[in-house]
Each structure stands twice: as structure tokens, then as C-alpha cells.
Amino acid sequence: MTTPPLCPILGVHIAAVDMKTALNYIRENLSALRGKYICISNVHTTVMSYEEESYRKVQNGAALALPDGKPLSVVCRKRGFAGADRVTGPDLMQEIFKCSREYGYRHYFYGSTPETLKLLEEKLGETYGLDIAGLESPPFRALTPEEDEAAVERINASGADFVWIGLGAPKQERWMATHEGRVQGLMIGVGAGFDYFAGNIKRAPMWMQKLSLEWFYRLLQDPKRLFKRYLITNTKFLWLIARGK
Template sequence: MLNQGKYSVLGINVCAVDYEFAVCKITSAAKNKQPCAVSALAVHGVMTGFMDRTHARRLNGLDLVLPDGQPVRWALSWLYKQQLPDRVYGPNLTLKVAESLTKEGLSIYLYGSEKETLNKFAHNLAQLYPGLKIAGMEASKFRRLTEEERLELVERIKASGANAVFLGLGCPRQETWAYEYRNLLGIPILAVGAAFDFHAGTLPQAPKWMQDAGLEWFFRLIQEPKRLWQRYAILNPLYLWNVFQQYLGLRKFAPKMPNGDEKLESYG
């Protein structure tokens, strides 16, 4: 189990941990019904905080920000000599946490995505882990919720008895949601985005060699060029340039912590 602490990558506190530590922390919080907001960030996720100070404070208010993308893991190595055995990839973490919760007899609530994807995701999880308890699930409304809707959602999740929430709203909406609902729900929230589609079978994953080489972004670009080309054409070079400046000491990126100005922005 590896936990080397948190390190600023462009002002976002990324945890230098392995799968075992993350699964253990999430499972422990689920058993004890304690809040634990978790997100696995690739380059795009880090850059959403880099370009938005309010969102940076939200990200730094999460309990675990994990190095989902290889370039984020590499940044921990370049900047801080943190040699992690692997990245902590959100879709893999999802399955490892589901397996751990199944062994403990704990339940999950699935929130986000579309109804068809949710049904397939739940079915495939049940096939993989027959004892897994799915306390409830509901699709995203794809809009900002009213205050009344927010409170009703909290009550539905609490009433289900779920020990943890698997959240799939896409970046950065899911991180905002996890930050805002952390204390309202008081249980782990695992923001895993594309894991819903990957494990539902509605979106293909990149081959392992591309993942290991840090080329997963290119595979996804080929799959969804119209939606993703601007993200990768602009954000990837900008990320590398700023990490290079941080490495040389030309710029310092002090993490911005929550100050109470980050509320009531989430979509549902």
C-alpha cells in the first residue's frame, strides 16, 4: 500500500498513491458511512482547475485526487521524484472498489449518464460481482438542479441505504458535484466519468499499449473528433508547457484551497 502524500501539479493537489491505498480508503469510509470525495484526473481534469481558480479550490477540497492519466503520473515523477508503480485509472478503480464493497457486503448508488447506459452498467457489474448490492440508480437530468431537487436527491440516496455513490457526469461537472454533495451525503463519492460508458460497453477503451504510452487521448480523439479536438489540441500542449515551467522553477503553482465560494454550481 503506497501513500506518499499530495503534490501540486499546476496548483492541483494530486495524491501520490496506488490502487491498494485508494481502494482501502474508499472502502473504510463506506463501511463507516464517512464522507470521502474522490476523482481520478487526466490532463483535461487538471487543466479545468488550472484555468478556473474556483474549480481549483473545489478540486483541492476533495479527499483524493488520483493520477488517472499517464502524463499526470509522469508529472509527479518529473516534479517530485514520486515513482508510482502505475497510474490510478478511474475505470480500473471502479471495478476494484466494486469488488471490495462486494466482499464487505456494502451497497452502491449509481448516479449520472443516461438510463440505457446505467442499465447496462448495472447489469455488467452484477455479472462481474454477483453479490454486489446496487441500492439505486438514476440518470442525469443534464441541467442544473433546483435547491428543492438537490435536497430530494440527497434524501433519495440516503433513503436507499447506499454506502457509496459511483458518479458519472463527466469532467468537470462530476468533480463539482462530488465537492458539493460530499458533506450532504456523508458517504464516499467516486467520480469516474467514462467508466460508466466503458463498463456498459457503449464506448470502447484504448488498447493497453496506448494507455501505457500516454496515448489514450489520441484513441478517444479518433472516436469522438468533433467533440474532443479542441480539448486536446489546446489543453495538452498547454499542460506540457506549464509543467515544464514548473519543473524549471520558472513558475510556482501554489494550491488554492476551498473558501466557501464554490457552492451551488453542480449539474445533475
């Protein structure tokens, strides 16, 4: 299993790939990737990793840290990785969903709320005829060791090939790292991906995505939660990159 080229950005080893390369890598190496995890990395998680060593180790412990944010793929290209392009969580989910019936993939969804999971199950069944092995909304508190072990047993008993984790960053990445080798499917942390496919959140129009304005569209949808993140984190990122970090 040859690892895709890596571009270090603020200490995080970002996979300098595009969607086609990432998808082919996952499909061709799925057996070897079982028990491992993939991070969908953006400016926010990369700056957090720069500032916090333990989280940086989690990001760098992933089988892949994919460049979800457009700025990451742009930096990759400027540093000599011409094939790098944005690989968003929702786009990766969609591409894997589209080929799931052909390859017989089974899916488990861990995170979000029962209401969102119900909508997710309905819409994925209608659109993709997806083989959903299980959906689970964990409580919004730390699980006891017994509860955690029971959750792992449920996931593994489902026979899922892909275990989608929707706990939000940085919680979902830490969860995946803690469960590496215990969960038998390939774990992928997708943040708000559950909400997109459930219909709770709308994606930006394609023209905004192509102009790297999807962050602005999301900001308009949830300004109270995202304003501080985008203002502070994006400014820090630009400053650090300008300094050659």
C-alpha cells in the same frame, strides 16, 4: 487517517499513489471518508484548475485527487514521488467492484442516461454480482432546491457505501463539492466510467494503455468532441510544466 503524499501540479494537490495504495486507503478509511469525495484528475481537469480558482478549490477540497492521466503520474515521479502511478476511473471502479461482495459494499450510480444505466445494471450484475442500491439519471438542467434535496434523500436512504457520479468534468466535481457532508456515502466522480462498464465505449488495448496512448484511442472514438480538448489542453499542460509550474 494519514493522508497519502501529495504532489502539487499546477496548483492541484495530486495524490502521489498507485492503484494498490489508493485502494487500500479507501478500504481502510471508508467510514471516515463517508460524506467526502474523490476526484479522478487528468490533464484536462488540472489545466482547468490552474486557470480557474473556484474549480481548483473544488479539486483541492477532495479527500483524494487521483492521477488518472499518465502525464500526472510521470510528473509526480519526476518530482520525487517514486511510488506514483496512473489510477484511472474505470480501473478504480473495477477494483472496488471486484471486492464488493467480500466487504458487503453497496453502490449508487448518479448520472448518464436511463438507457446507459439499464445496461450498466445488467452488466455489473452479471459480471460482479454487485449490490446496486440505486441508479438515477438526473435531468440535463439545474435541479430546483426541492428536487436536489429529494435526490440526496433517495441516495442516503439507499444505504450506499459508494456513490458514483457520472456527470462529466467539471460538473461532477462541482456537484460533489456542493454535496459534501450531505450525501452520506463516499462520492467518486468517474466521468465516462458508466459508459465503459455499460459497453457504450471500449477501452484502449492494454499495449496502448501502457504506452500512454489511451487518449489517442479515445480521440479516434470521439474526434469531434475531444480534438479541441486534447490539442489545446495537452499543449498548455506541456508548456506550463516546461516553465516549472
